[in-house]
Amino acid sequence: MLFNSFVFLVFMVAVFLLYWLFFNRWGKAVSNGYLVVISYVFYGWCNWKLCFLLFGWTLVTYLIGLGIGRRNEKNDKKGARWLSGLSILVGIGALCYFKYTNFFIDCVASVFGTTAHHLDIVLPLGISFYTLQMLTYTIELCRGNMKVEKNPVTYFAAMNFFPPLLSGPIGRAKDLLPQFNNERSFDYDLVATGFRNILWGLFMKVVVADRFGLYVDAVYGNISQHTGTSLFVAAVAYSIQIYCDFWGYSLMAKGVAEMFGFKLIQNFNRPYFAASLREFWSRWHISLSTWFRDYVYIPLGGSRCRVSRAYLNLIITFLISGLWHGAALTFCIWGLLHGVFQVLEKMLHLHKVESKSHIYRAFRVAITFVLVTFAWIFFRMPTFGDAITAIGKIFTQPGALFIDSNTMLQMALGFMVLFAKDVIDEFWPNKCQLVSNRRVWVRMVTYVVLIISILLFGVLDGGQFIYFQF
Amino acid sequence: MKKFFIYAAILLALLVAADYGVGRVFKAIDGKLLSYPIDYHNSYEKTMGGGNSEDMIIIGHSRARHHYIPTLIEDSLGLSVVNAAKDGTGFLTQAVLIHGMVQQKAPKYILWEVRPAVFLKADNREIDRLTDLMPFYDTDSLSRVWVQRRSPSEKYKMLSWAYRNNGRFWGRMEQMLTGKEDNGRKGYAPAKPSKKHPEMKRYEYEDNYDPERAALFVDVVNSTRRAGTQLIMAISPQYETSNAYELEETRQFYALTDSLNIPVLDFFYNPEFLDHPEWFKDHTHLNSSGAEHYMEVFIPELKRTIANAKQ
Structure with a gap:
């Protein structure tokens, strides 16, 4: 079930009302049981057979968790490590x-x-x-950073909770489980925040990302027919598309969770304002980058080792991150590029931008954006050869820009809204609030404008979210 | 929770009002655009609403829009002609459009540009482009049926006036601002010649005959006959070679047009055009120079066809 589909709208309204009007009033156990059921309905909507895999993997980690808990009680560290290793292996x-x-x-x-x-x-x-999310449970149990969850319903409700199930944010068991162990009451502010996040996320997805996607698909779908100028514009457009697509999804997932009374991690923090690659990764897909930091980079030795080894650790981590995104050479190259860029930044002492000059910072933001956009070309292209062809044409074959005036006008509209929102949030975080304005009428008008814009300008029933494929 | 439900109800009421308002504004704009000369954004509204009084109406996709020059046909045949083709539309949209058009105002002739494999099963893109029929959802029953086939939830989404105008805002604005002046091309959109000529390629099209499309075609033929309109099928040149004529959908098309006595003017792989890549913008579209050459060979055939039909 896609967040931007009509079916989800009906599903969401129904499960939300049932949850707050009935199931949540009948106690935590019933409420969690209800969440398990609706999560499986959500997940199995297109292919119910996949529910067995999800159920099986959740059951395995639950049982391994019980085992680790017992060994921890007996102070059997080695046994706990073995079981944790088994969960990683499976x-x-x-x-x-x-x-x-x-x-x-x-x-x-x-x-x-x-x-x-x-x-x-x-x-x-x-x-x-969900594999990475559930691994945080067994690993953290083994490290002694959290308590074992003995109640299977609570465990299944937390680990299979539907909003982040398909495309993140990748939650940590130690953040999720306590929320499912607490009684929940209707919190108007949290629910309203959730609604706003869903609305913004949907706007970013269908009005901005999918509109940019139309241009990107038209150009990247026929590289040989397009000029270097068009390919360059498509590369920039793809940077915006993937950001709005994934940020939109994460925001919607967060919003849906909030409407049920749960808090998820903020997965994006205006990444294109980053002044270095290092900063970019502290703002982009935060739940994944921190996962790789905590469970891959640091166990490899992190930066507390020889300099050359630390560089190698960084490259290995990003190479694995690339491979995690997709089973193709292009993703490996993408990951490798990010690793190499960061190593170069460190070698040249460019990873920390401490200068107070706005011009210097703006210059570094632009350079970071160019590097990230360059790497996205490999991420987007189906083959390495296509990526090389596109890059070659960008540098050697400028020409007329492919213009579809209607699409481009709508792209411009979407970009202006995105840019204005990100600039305000970055530099004046509590100013010019529209959806969070104190006055009810301002909020209402903004909601109406956003919804009507989605209906008028959105690419509705468009393709899947880009990150679903990973 | 009470506060939440009160605000939700207020928001819903505001939304319904805003949505209705948007619908009214678009209706007013569409009404105004009907008086404008035919162009991309008002061609279907004019055609379906009986706004075209010409003797011959050209229907089709981008190839029709870029290949048929109404003024040249008018000069040769002494008929008034308008090109109401629209880029990106498919057989389904065009068939429903013709069906609805002849019930409103029937022209003497409809020239329908297609490709040989007319009855190839629709892909997602063609189904998606049924959006062009959304403005006629309330007034034309066949349009309603086909729009609803876009998705199971379409009939619920069509309750929203804003949704009905999805993706049409800028086009309407563009035509409002620039389309009042008559450019004299009567719907024809010349494609600029490009420096780079297409390369000859061979394509292998899939064989996926759809009997439902054939049935729809028969419906269209019958409705044009009832309205007293002569339907003429045309296939303009393409710069490629392919298995198009070996496909079941192509065979069925020719068998059906033959049995229904519908003339087909086929220039798809015309040898003269296959020798002139400079007449093409890409392998499917003639450029303006190619369109003029095409009219030179097409118009005499059209003239002959019309003369034969009169006998």
Whole structure:
């Protein structure tokens, strides 16, 4: 079920009303049970068979969690580590099977010069996200940073909670579980914040991201026919598209969770205002970057080791991050580029922007945006060859810009709204509030304008969210 | 919770009012645009609303819009002609449009530009472009049926006036600001010649015959006959080679037009055009120079067809 579909609108209204009017009043256990049921309905809407995988993996981590809890009680650290390792093995093993089997077959076939015969494997939606989320439970239990959850209903409700299930934000068990263990009461402010987040997220997705997507698809879908100028504009447009697409999804997921009384992590913090790659990753897909920091980079040794080793750790972490995004050479290159860029930043002492000069900071923001946009080309293109062709044309074959006036006007409108919002939030965080204005009538008018804009300018029933494919 | 429900009810009431207001504004704009010369953004409204009084109306997608020059046809045939084609539309939209148009105001002739594989099953893009029929949702029953086929929830979404005008705001504004002056092209949109000529390629089209499209075509033919309109099918040149004529959907199209006695003027792989890549903007579209060459060979055939039909 997609957040930007009509079916979800009906689903959301129904489950929201039932939750607050009935189920949540009947106690925590009933409320959590209800959340488990609606989460599985949400997840299995398109393919109910995938529910078995989700259920199976949740059950495995729940049972392993119980085991780790028992070993912790007996102070059996080694046993707890073994069980934690087993959960990592099962989780990553399943992820590799579903995501990387055919990629591995392709690699072997290309090495031996034979024809690749792909296996008929359906990639379960959201597997990359919920696998990582549940691993935080067994790992943190093993580290002794949280208590074991013995109630299966609470555990399933927290780990299968539907808003972040398909595309994040990747929650931490130690943040999620306590919320599901508490009694919840209707908090008007939280619900209203949730509604606002859903509205903004939907606007960013269907009015901005999908509109930019139309241009990007038209140009990138036919690289040979388009000039370097058009490919350059498409590259910039893709940077905006992926940001609004993923930020929009994360915001909607956060908003939906808030409407049920839960808080999720803020996954984006205006990443294109970052003045370095390091800062970019502290603002982009925060839940994933902190996951990789805590569970890959630091265990590898982080930065508390030899300088060369620290650089290698950084590159390895981003290479794995690239591979996590997709089983293709292009994603590896994308990850590698980010790793290398950050290493270069560190080597040149550019990773911290301490200058107070606005001009210098603006210059660094622009450079960071260019580097990120360059890397996105590899991320977006289906093959390495296509990415190289596009980059080659950008630098060597300028020409007339492909213009679809209607799409471009709507892109401009979306961009202006996005830019204004991000600038205000970045530099004057508590000024010019519209959706959060103190006056009810200002809020109401803003809501109406946003909803009518979505209906008038949105690409409705458009494609899936980009991050679903990961 | 009470506060939440009160505010939700107020918001809902405001939304319904705003949505209705948007609908009224668009209706007024559409009404005004009907008096403007035909162009991309008002061609269907004029056509469906009986706003075209010409003897011949050209229907089709971008190839029709860029390939048929009404003024040249008018000069040769002594008929008034208008090009009401629209980029990106598919057979389904055009068929429903013709069906609705002849019930409002039937022209003497309809020239319908298609491709040989007319009865190829619709892809998502073609279904999506049924949005062009949204303005006629209330007035034309067949439009309503096909718009509802866009998605199971379409009939609920169509309750919103703003949704009915989705994606049409800028186009309307553009035409309001710039489309009042008659450019004299009567709907024809010349494609600029490009420096780079298309390369000859061979395409393998999929065979996916859709009997429902054939049935719709028969419906359209019958409705034009009832209205006293002569339907003429045309296929303009394309710069490629392919398996188009080996496909079931193409065979069915020719068998059906033959049995229904509908003339087909087919220039799809015309050898003269295949020798002139400089007449093409890309492999599917003629440029303005190519369109003029096409009219030179097409108009005599059209003249002959009309003369034969009169006998």
